[in-house]
Amino acid sequence: MKKTKRPKTILTRTILTTSSLIKTTLLISITCILISRIAYSDTADMEDLEKQIKEAQQQYEALEALVHKNDKASKRALRKLNKLDLQIRGFFSIGVATTDGNAKLRKLNTLEEIGDEPNFQTDMITGLQFDATINHKTRYTHQLTTVGYDIDHTVKTEWAYFSYQFSADSALQAGRLRIPFYFLSESLDVGFTYPWARPPLEIYSIPLTGYEGANFSQNFTFQEGYGRASVFFGSGFTDVSALLNADLAFTDIKGISLDFSLHNWSFRASYITANGSFEGNVSCDVDSVNSAISAVITSGAPFDPKEIDCGGIDTFTVAFAEVDKSITSEELKVSHLYTPDDWTLKYIDLAVKYERGAMLLMAEYGESRVTQYFNPLGPAFSVLYGHRFGNWLPYIAFVKFETSDQTKNLVNEISNRVSLGFNNPNIGAIMRELLEDAGTIVTSRSYTLGINYWINENLRGKFEIAHYEDFKGTLGNFVSDPGSHNAVYSLVIDGVF
Amino acid sequence: MPFCSNTILKRVFCAIALTTFFLLTQNTHARIAIIVNKDNPINSATEQEIAALFLAKTNRLKTLSLKTIDLMGVSEGTVANKENNVDDIRNRFYKIISNKSPMQMKAYWSRLIFTGKGVPPVAVLTIEEVIDIVSDEPNYIGYIDENQVNDKIKVLITVH
Numbered sequence: 001m002k003k004t005k006r007p008k009t010i011l012t013r014t015i016l017t018t019s020s021l022i023k024t025t026l027l028i029s030i031t032c033i034l035i036s037r038i039a040y041s042d043t044a045d046m047e048d049l050e051k052q053i054k055e056a057q058q059q060y061e062a063l064e065a066l067v068h069k070n071d072k073a074s075k076r077a078l079r080k081l082n083k084l085d086l087q088i089r090g091f092f093s094i095g096v097a098t099t100d101g102n103a104k105l106r107k108l109n110t111l112e113e114i115g116d117e118p119n120f121q122t123d124m125i126t127g128l129q130f131d132a133t134i135n136h137k138t139r140y141t142h143q144l145t146t147v148g149y150d151i152d153h154t155v156k157t158e159w160a161y162f163s164y165q166f167s168a169d170s171a172l173q174a175g176r177l178r179i180p181f182y183f184l185s186e187s188l189d190v191g192f193t194y195p196w197a198r199p200p201l202e203i204y205s206i207p208l209t210g211y212e213g214a215n216f217s218q219n220f221t222f223q224e225g226y227g228r229a230s231v232f233f234g235s236g237f238t239d240v241s242a243l244l245n246a247d248l249a250f251t252d253i254k255g256i257s258l259d260f261s262l263h264n265w266s267f268r269a270s271y272i273t274a275n276g277s278f279e280g281n282v283s284c285d286v287d288s289v290n291s292a293i294s295a296v297i298t299s300g301a302p303f304d305p306k307e308i309d310c311g312g313i314d315t316f317t318v319a320f321a322e323v324d325k326s327i328t329s330e331e332l333k334v335s336h337l338y339t340p341d342d343w344t345l346k347y348i349d350l351a352v353k354y355e356r357g358a359m360l361l362m363a364e365y366g367e368s369r370v371t372q373y374f375n376p377l378g379p380a381f382s383v384l385y386g387h388r389f390g391n392w393l394p395y396i397a398f399v400k401f402e403t404s405d406q407t408k409n410l411v412n413e414i415s416n417r418v419s420l421g422f423n424n425p426n427i428g429a430i431m432r433e434l435l436e437d438a439g440t441i442v443t444s445r446s447y448t449l450g451i452n453y454w455i456n457e458n459l460r461g462k463f464e465i466a467h468y469e470d471f472k473g474t475l476g477n478f479v480s481d482p483g484s485h486n487a488v489y490s491l492v493i494d495g496v497f
Numbered sequence: 498m499p500f501c502s503n504t505i506l507k508r509v510f511c512a513i514a515l516t517t518f519f520l521l522t523q524n525t526h527a528r529i530a531i532i533v534n535k536d537n538p539i540n541s542a543t544e545q546e547i548a549a550l551f552l553a554k555t556n557r558l559k560t561l562s563l564k565t566i567d568l569m570g571v572s573e574g575t576v577a578n579k580e581n582n583v584d585d586i587r588n589r590f591y592k593i594i595s596n597k598s599p600m601q602m603k604a605y606w607s608r609l610i611f612t613g614k615g616v617p618p619v620a621v622l623t624i625e626e627v628i629d630i631v632s633d634e635p636n637y638i639g640y641i642d643e644n645q646v647n648d649k650i651k652v653l654i655t656v657h
Contacts, residue, residue: 089610129611141613159613168562169555173613186612193608219555224545226554228614261554264596357596391600454600457573496607 087131093191094148095123095462095492103475103482105468106439107201112149113479114488123198123492124148125189127158137165145189158189158210169219179211179236179250180257182366183268183351191494195360195386195395195452197464198490201477202401202444203366203380211236211253225262231255236274250274250345257349268351276373277341320414323431327421334414334421343373358388360395369404376442378404386452393452403441403474411435436474444477445470455493462492528643528655529590532628534635535651537561542653548594550638552605553615558638565618566627566639573599581623582642590640593656 097114099105104113112122129143143159161175178186182203187193198204213234220227236250255272320334327333351364362384368377379402386395411432419428435441450464468476469485476482531547533539539559549555556562568590570583578584591602609615619637621627627639632649643655 091607091611127611139616143611161613163613168557178612187608190607190611193604221555226549457600457603496603
């Protein structure tokens with residue numbers, strides 16, 4: 001928290017000067033009265049003098065009360081001035097990351113890839129937040145961020161909302177907000193707030209982070225604990241053309257989240273649903289799709305979506321349309337199985353944090369499900385244990401992720417239909433491989449060993465080694481075949497100001 | 498204690514040793530007083546209620562909505578803060594109510610601030626300023642060194 005210096009405006013100075021002047025004038029007046037009265041006492045009798053001194057004392061007390069009252073009014077005026085404040089805070093992360101193998105780790109939420117060359121862009125972020133108090137119930141917050149991997153250094157608005165406090169316990173936020181998918185989703189950009197170099201990609205790789213809508217929250221108490229229940233709704237939109245050659249939109253976002261803390265324990269649960277779609281014109285070079293599919297079908301050559309001039313998952317929209325031309329039976333057509341412009345998403349989260357003195361334990365179960373589309377979403381589990389020694393916090397973490405059965409069933413069904421449609425099981429097998437190679441099905445397990453060091457109250461250095469394994473023939477979170485295991489080394493410095 | 502009952506010399510030595518041990522193991526810091534305006538109808542609070550307020554888990558104490566005042570000083574570690582004993586009181590206060598170090602508290606508040614989940618307390622420079630605001634404003638609550646409590650304010654609880 002930054003201390004806000006009281007503004008020394010002209011009004012402030014005037015109030016202070018007026019107050020001091022009154023005090024000084026008062027003291028001079030009293031002194032003059034007393035001196036004149038003492039001079040007079042040479043000729044007057046003592047009783048008269050005492051009476052006059054008493055009157056002078058009463059006048060002094062009355063004037064002192066007036067000054068005190070005036071002082072209070074001045075201070076209140078100052079506080080009112082201070083309440084109309086604008087506070088500017090910020091955060092940043094700089095870091096470098098590299099893998100020990102040839103396979104690149106994909107950070108889907110940023111579309112960045114960490115390879116065997118040191119990558120300085122992927123974890124770099126700068127944020128500025130402006131908080132303006134409009135009145136005692138209304139505030140406006142605006143948060144701008146710029147990220148290192150964006151070569152254009154575009155400044156993005158992550159938060160821009162008005163908040164209105166209905167009562168001490170209930171509030172409404174409206175504007176652009178972050179979607180609270182998981183425990184750290186809202187503070188994902190502020191690395192200073194968590195021990196990981198970057199939270200588990202298996203859970204936090206969601207390309208869309210924000211939405212336009214409203215969030216109503218209500219604080220409550222239960223037994224000795226304190227909680228907050230929030231309901232929110234809205235829609236979100238992001239340009240992810242680098243990977244998908246389309247814009248991703250989440251519409252009809254509806255969710256509820258519950259935070260509860262009891263002594264050293266914090267709990268979180270949330271449930272979110274949304275409709276997903278790719279918007280905009282998906283322009284693929286159909287000839288390149290045809291030739292790629294022909295090559296896969298005829299010679300079994302590996303399929304690389306990047307070879308096609310529309311890249312990524314949306315390749316399948318075009319690719320399966322081409323495949324369907326060769327399938328005569330309407331019932332076996334593959335494109336009936338998915339709807340790129342209308343799929344349903346569900347996010348469920350259960351998290352617990354225990355923090356007592358030097359000990360820190362965080363565990364989270366997050367499950368994302370998608371229907372009617374290819375997406376390697378699924379259940380994930382993470383646990384982190386750390387223990388503080390002065391400014392040092394060493395920690396170990398474990399993460400497990402596996403694509404949901406819905407997506408696996410979808411891939412199986414496509415493979416079956418292609419086998420039947422072409423009357424050739426090999427082609428079905430190739431289609432399955434094609435989908436798996438594109439990262440539609442993912443299995444991964446990772447162990448992380450890391451350490452945090454607080455350089456000072458505002459700076460936190462981190463070093464971690466994340467070991468990924470147990471891919472079960474999938475790519476895990478990597479772009480290409482990671483082999484049996486792969487490690488990612490990260491060095492990050494996070495700060496707030 | 499048989500060891501301490503043999504000779505007079507040993508008894509004196511033991512008495513000095515035990516007194517020294519007693520003094521060393523006692524926390525020499527004064528207690529921290531949680532203060533509100535004299536006109537505030539609330540007369541007491543538990544340590545847990547105070548923790549919830551100052552950690553922004555609630556804005557309410559009993560039935561009243563209260564604003565917290567944080568004794569921030571100029572900045573952690575500065576000469577002014579040391580002279581005014583600000584760092585010591587602030588760090589002890591948060592250690593007592595949350596068992597968190599200043600760095601942990603910074604991370605805690607950063608999370609609340611950058612996710613719109615909490616508005617930081619009113620930050621002031623000195624204990625005098627805390628007393629000043631609390632004695633003037635009925636809806637504020639602050640914490641100060643118990644030794645600096647005066648008759649302008651009301652103490653809800655002292656913590657150690």
